[in-house]
Amino acid sequence: MHIVTLDPSKGHELEAGVVVVGSGPAGAAAAFAVAQAGLAPLVIEEGALFEPSRLGQDGFRALSQLYRDLGGSLTSGPAPTPFLQGRAVGGTSVMNGAISWRLPKHVHEEWCRDDPSLEGSLPFDLVETVTDEVETRLNIRPTPPGIAGRNNELLAQGAQNLGLEHRPISRNVRGCEGRGQCIEGCPAGRKLSMDRSYLEAASVLGARVLPETTVLAVEHDGRRARGIIARTRGGHPLRIRAKVVILAASAVQTPVLLLRSGLVRPPTGFGFQAHPGVSVSGFFEAPVEVWRGATQGHEVIGLVHEGIKIEALGFDRAIASTRLLGVGQRLEEAMAQLAHYAFFGAAIRARARGRVSVGLRGKPRVEYSLLEEDLSKMRRAVSVLGQLMLAAGAERVFPGVHGFAAEVRHPVAMQAIERTGRLSPRAYQSVITHMFGTARMGSVRESAVVRPDFRHHDLDRLYVADSSVFPSNTGVNPQTSILALATLCGREVARAQA
Ligand SMILES: Cc1cc2nc3c(=O)[nH]c(=O)nc-3n(C[C@H](O)[C@H](O)[C@H](O)COP(=O)(O)OP(=O)(O)OC[C@H]3O[C@@H](n4cnc5c(N)ncnc54)[C@H](O)[C@@H]3O)c2cc1C
Known part of the structure; x- marks a missing residue:
């Protein structure tokens, strides 16, 4: 994996094309899709990278290390x-049960019943096709x-x-x-968590991962995202100017980032x-x-x-x-x-x-x-x-x-x-x-945070890739559905940047 290290003793200002916040299933899949289009994203992750030799000691050690x-x-x-929730390069996929379920058809139907536009923008056949790709990549x-x-x-x-x-x-x-x-x-490295699958594959295509860095807010001018403000491992300020920001920090952390960035309009959160x-x-x-x-x-x-x-x-x-x-x-x-x-x-x-x-x-x-x-x-x-x-x-x-x-x-x-x-x-x-x-997807601005193409309703060039955008829970283990939808989010970003 291509890991970026910054001098921890001082602040930094960087430039990037696409910044992805979070390296769990959502961030990793979105980054991979963006990298496939040649856009070389920078993935920012609050947690550290854990090699298998540092894992699997006992449950309490894992709680303090990874959670x-x-x-x-x-x-x-x-x-x-x-x-x-996990906090590591690979997000919660590093310490989850690896259980895989496709998005159930009846859940997709419920979403489309509530917002018929999703039938056209997120058709079930497309979700199924992308899920096939996820299953192949992760040897499910x-x-x-x-x-x-x-x-x-x-x-x-x-x-x-x-x-x-x-x-x-x-x-x-x-x-x-x-x-x-x-x-x-x-500890044997046999789980295909994101650090051992999507992020590796994205790195081969030019993606970079910056661990142990906390994103504090999205920088914007009220019309479009301009980058992010973060804190480095050493506690110093980091500012990254970017063309596009993709939030993939999880359904709990992503709304907090939106709210802290002044994007407070309900139903955010x-x-x-x-x-x-x-x-x-x-x-x-x-x-x-x-x-x-x-x-x-x-x-x-x-x-x-x-x-x-x-x-x-x-x-x-x-x-x-x-x-x-x-x-x-x-x-x-x-x-x-x-x-x-x-x-x-x-x-x-x-x-x-x-x-x-x-x-x-x-x-x-x-x-x-x-x-x-x-x-x-x-x-x-x-x-x-x-x-x-x-x-x-x-x-x-x-x-x-x-x-x-x-x-x-x-x-x-x-x-x-x-x-x-x-x-x-x-x-x-x-x-x-x-x-x-917590940042649900929908075509009607008053009742949704992102559009059906994962783009924020009020801010251009800001996307949300994680399960914040799911209109409801799914009743089954979500990782595979998150991977599928985040892949589609990454593809939308690539299409919009082409
Ligand atoms: C113990 C456990 C077992 C599970 N088992 C399964 C299972 O078997 N199958 C299944 O389908 N699901 C399972 N899940 C759920 C699944 O792991 C999650 O739904 C999935 O990982 C969510 O993906 P995500 O990318 O949205 O968020 P996460 O995987 O949580 O990744 C988000 C990442 O963003 C980082 N981040 C957050 N805020 C910031 C910030 N401000 N700056 C920088 N980085 C930030 C976090 O550190 C984290 O690494 C399990 C969950 C747990 C806790």
Whole structure:
């Protein structure tokens, strides 16, 4: 990869054709598309570059190395919920589960129903064609049985016994050894995260990456973007004059950059959507060793139409041990039997919409609270997760729902959660990893931030490439859809510059 280094002891002024802010899936795909057109973009990334030899140590080390705010970012609202984001060259793709899903057709149809112009500017056939290219580049294919691991096999068995449709997860890996360390960053370099795929390919075509540099705002004259203002690794000012700026800093950081640049017109920052995730653990008589095998190698797809997407969850020993119940001797006993625990999780297509604004010290403030219908979905998800565990042969299940039995041994008791689980967000331990909608795309200026060609409604030569532009959440893992749409954004930039 072509990494740019600047003298950290002083400020700098640079010139660039196209500047891309953020090097995650959105930034990497947009940069690659721009580089393919010969425009040699400069990608600016707040995080550092991590070679595989520095990755995969343990879950806590990964949180401090790779995750924004050490993994401690929280929404504000009645039930503050952690939202996890990466901060590294490659963005969150470095430490995500590598699960790949195409943009569902019914989601695209919903978008077009709300804004029929998208049918012409973003036709589903085009999204499909670009997604084919993404799948080829990232070697996306189903997890083979040889590296699935027991945790994944148990989910398959549970789903089979309950009659729920299930399948091996398709992932962006090459030569995966099933080390179970995706969310710490693959120490064998087998995940095709952006630093090992799109950014490498873009560099060959002339793209450069400037890491450990924080973009503070977009410079503009009220009519068109002129460049960016940033802070270097050494804390000095950096100003880059550019012909085009593409924001790809994620659905949380991009609206903050827009707002900090004086681009405050609603709905900037409004419309935040997510897939809050819940998980359930189970104790099995035979060892599971949740840290062996593909981190997330099997999924239940039979409830996706309800907005519930179920996956096996692999963790290293450090993170797995934080999920155990009890204190003192009880915790000690559970720790000694850590190898016998399995974990399954569900991502919920929540309908709630929140808001990202600029909070203390310029950081994002994410206001988000679930609707009652989201909580109903969540308790149904917990109930099904527990039933899957029991159907796979778990002795005991730990639903983790406040106000409900801590330990369940019978499916009937697990089913009861679906009716009696509390409809309070504080009753569930959820985590957010998929975010959308804070600079939505649309043809009508009053209700959208960017046009259907990804260009800002009010400012020429400013584009947004990440899932901020998605009109809604998708109900499935978003990375592949983000890659597809960001590729189209990069192509629009290239077309406009031709
Ligand atoms: C633990 C975890 C597991 C996940 N697993 C999956 C999965 O298996 N499959 C899937 O489809 N999705 C998964 N996701 C979600 C997926 O990784 C994200 O949706 C995707 O990475 C978002 O892409 P992005 O480019 O918009 O943002 P990011 O990947 O977050 O990249 C944005 C980048 O911009 C940088 N940046 C932000 N602000 C600035 C600034 N001011 N200046 C400079 N740089 C900045 C950030 O440091 C970051 O590197 C997971 C997420 C998490 C947290």
